[in-house]
Amino acid sequence: MRALFYRDLALALRAGGGFGLGLAFFLIVVVLVPFSVGPTSELLSRIAPGALWLGALLACLLSLDRLLAVDFEDGALDLLATSPLPLEGVVAVKAAAHWVTTGLPLVLAAPVLGVLLNLAPGGYGVLVISLALGTPALSMIGAFGAALTVGIKRGGLLMSLLVLPLYVPTLIFGAEAARRAAQGLDPATPLLFLAGITGGVLALMPFAAGAVLRVNLR
Amino acid sequence: MSLWEYANPVKFLSLSERVMPWLWVSSGICLAVGLVWGFFFTPDDFRQGSTVKIIYLHVPAALMAINAWFMMLVASLIWIVRRHHVSALAARAAAPVGVVMTLIALFTGAIWGQPMWGTWWAWDPRLTSFLILFLFYLGYIALWEAIEDPDTGADLTSILCLVGTVFAVLSRYAVNFWNQGLHQGASLSLDKEENVADVFYQPLLVSIAGFVLLFLALVLYRTGTEIRVRRTRALMARENRVA
Numbered sequence: 001m002r003a004l005f006y007r008d009l010a011l012a013l014r015a016g017g018g019f020g021l022g023l024a025f026f027l028i029v030v031v032l033v034p035f036s037v038g039p040t041s042e043l044l045s046r047i048a049p050g051a052l053w054l055g056a057l058l059a060c061l062l063s064l065d066r067l068l069a070v071d072f073e074d075g076a077l078d079l080l081a082t083s084p085l086p087l088e089g090v091v092a093v094k095a096a097a098h099w100v101t102t103g104l105p106l107v108l109a110a111p112v113l114g115v116l117l118n119l120a121p122g123g124y125g126v127l128v129i130s131l132a133l134g135t136p137a138l139s140m141i142g143a144f145g146a147a148l149t150v151g152i153k154r155g156g157l158l159m160s161l162l163v164l165p166l167y168v169p170t171l172i173f174g175a176e177a178a179r180r181a182a183q184g185l186d187p188a189t190p191l192l193f194l195a196g197i198t199g200g201v202l203a204l205m206p207f208a209a210g211a212v213l214r215v216n217l218r
Numbered sequence: 219m220s221l222w223e224y225a226n227p228v229k230f231l232s233l234s235e236r237v238m239p240w241l242w243v244s245s246g247i248c249l250a251v252g253l254v255w256g257f258f259f260t261p262d263d264f265r266q267g268s269t270v271k272i273i274y275l276h277v278p279a280a281l282m283a284i285n286a287w288f289m290m291l292v293a294s295l296i297w298i299v300r301r302h303h304v305s306a307l308a309a310r311a312a313a314p315v316g317v318v319m320t321l322i323a324l325f326t327g328a329i330w331g332q333p334m335w336g337t338w339w340a341w342d343p344r345l346t347s348f349l350i351l352f353l354f355y356l357g358y359i360a361l362w363e364a365i366e367d368p369d370t371g372a373d374l375t376s377i378l379c380l381v382g383t384v385f386a387v388l389s390r391y392a393v394n395f396w397n398q399g400l401h402q403g404a405s406l407s408l409d410k411e412e413n414v415a416d417v418f419y420q421p422l423l424v425s426i427a428g429f430v431l432l433f434l435a436l437v438l439y440r441t442g443t444e445i446r447v448r449r450t451r452a453l454m455a456r457e458n459r460v461a
Binding site for chain 1: 378379388393
């Protein structure tokens with residue numbers, strides 16, 4: 001299990017693109033926001049929490065199609081399926097590696113990009129906490145979407161259609177927590193809801209993803 | 219004699235062919251009676267004027283949009299547990315009907331909302347969760363279309379339906395938290411005293427019955443079509459093998 005985790009990490013780090021690409025995408029989305037709504041600083045600071053959350057979510061989505069597809073094409077996934085590790089575990093580990101290479105850098109970069117969008121001073125801490133709580137759920141849900149579409153050629157667009165509606169609750173609570181904190185309100189309730197969703201997703205989603213993957217490898 | 223006998227496609231087809239004419243006729247009658255009664259023989263509401271009459275399309279369509287998804291959920295569960303092909307095909311057949319019902323509910327709501335709320339659309343919890351339900355329907359149908367092997371498709375879509383249900387319910391309550399709405403409470407419920415007034419209530423029930431029957435007829439019809447498509451494909455595959 002650990003070996004698989006390190007293998008995925010190493011592949012993501014060395015195979016070019018995977019690691020930095022999500023981060024660069026996040027940066028570009030955030031830079032494009034002022035171009036689309038105008039550079040007024042009050043307006044920007046009002047939409048900053050939501051824009052940062054949306055950017056992080058899209059950056060997460062972007063790297064999903066590589067999560068399983070590469071291993072599916074070169075047959076590594078078949079080997080993993082015959083290994084003693086159950087497929088549920090494989091999916092969970094791969095989602096964890098995806099989170100470390102995509103979600104974690106996004107969490108760390110978010111405060112820096114928050115400066116660009118003139119985020120209110122109170123919002124930084126909670127923004128980081130809410131992203132740290134929410135992005136594991138994004139990775140795990142994304143792993144389910146990737147498992148669902150792994151057998152389909154050019155399934156990337158279809159996967160976005162399937163995954164984005166599933167992201168709705170996470171986005172609502174995460175962005176709500178960041179918004180409340182930025183406005184000086186108490187963010188505890190949405191943060192607790194967010195943690196609950198992430199916990200539930202991490203506990204149950206590997207089983208759905210494993211079942212789907214088993215169908216696709218049949 | 220049990221319900222599961224109708225998992226046999228032949229039995230299912232013969233039953234549905236016997237039942238379907240009745241369903242078509244009775245749904246036609248119910249819809250005609252409910253809509254004509256509702257549109258022409260009920261008084262105007264003292265605040266809403268004649269716009270209140272869109273309730274006879276809006277409420278039944280919204281009701282069926284949710285129940286169609288629920289029916290797909292049950293059919294998917296039956297497919298996962300007992301692997302009856304008819305059940306998977308029925309889930310597939312219900313999805314486009316559900317999409318149309320969702321669209322009817324959204325559009326009639328917008329048409330009513332323009333004069334009453336002064337806006338076509340508001341980010342109200344009920345409206346938003348219906349839009350999300352619509353997206354789930356689209357994803358479900360797109361996944362069916364994308365997969366060539368029918369059994370794989372049935373497996374994947376039924377799991378998507380299960381997961382989607384959880385997230386649809388979750389979104390329903392999440393958006394509640396996110397914005398307090400303009401939409402009024404439930405028009406109908408069994409345990410509440412405050413329903414819509416009786417004059418509106420009776421034709422509404424008739425047109426709901428009409429929508430339910432119409433939905434059943436459409437799903438049976440479309441399931442029959444799917445079964446025949448499957449059969450044709452099997453026959454053609456056999457022909458090719460012989461030739």
